[in-house]
Amino acid sequence: MRLFYQQKTIGKKSRKLQKFAFTIEEPVYTLKDLLLQLVTQEVQNFNEKALDTPLHIYLTEELLEDAVHHxxxxxxxxxxxxxxxxxxxxxxxxxxxxxxxxxxxxxEEHLNSLTTPLTIQEDDVFTFIKLTMLAGRIW
Known part of the structure; x- marks a missing residue:
């Protein structure tokens, strides 16, 4: 089943959230199951990327223009x-x-428990909002 996730960090200027597709293969019954599957996929992708780094890295004109844009x-x-x-x-x-x-x-629904049963349908979007600790004094 194909799902999407997007991330938002409070305080970042980026207003548009980019959706990333991911698939789930095992049955997902709770938020904990979903988080564990997503983390497993992301760690595997990260570890594979570390192994796939080419020995000779060079920039093409297209990559250079894209990098300048970002x-x-x-x-x-x-x-x-x-x-x-x-x-x-x-x-x-x-x-x-x-x-x-x-x-x-x-x-559009806030999930607040790891054990709450989930009803997931194709193309559902999960948004992860990273909360930021405030620094300073209140008084």
Whole structure:
């Protein structure tokens, strides 16, 4: 089943959210199941990208123009070539949700419990909102 996710960090100037497609293969009954599947896919993609870095990196005119448009020119190399632990990532996402460091919204509905049963349909959009701690004094 194809789903979409989008991310938003409070305070960032970007108003338009970009949707990223992902697929789920195992049955998803709760928000916890969904988060664990999404984290598993993202960690696998991250670790595969670390292995797929070409030995000779060069910029074509098209890549250079695209990079100038985004405001950052780089060769796409990763500074950290370590492989990430899947188990650590899973425990981190569950702990972060329990600590209310991010919110999850399915289409227009706020999901506030890891154990709430989910009804998922094709092309549903899940929005992850990263909350930012405030610095300073209140009084």
């Amino acid at each position: 405001g950052k020119i780089h060769f796409g190399e990763k500074k950290n070539a370590t492989v990430q632990s899947l188990e650590q990532a899973k425990s981190t996402v569950i702990q972060a949700f329990e600590d209310e460091l991010f919110l999850v919204v399915q289409n």
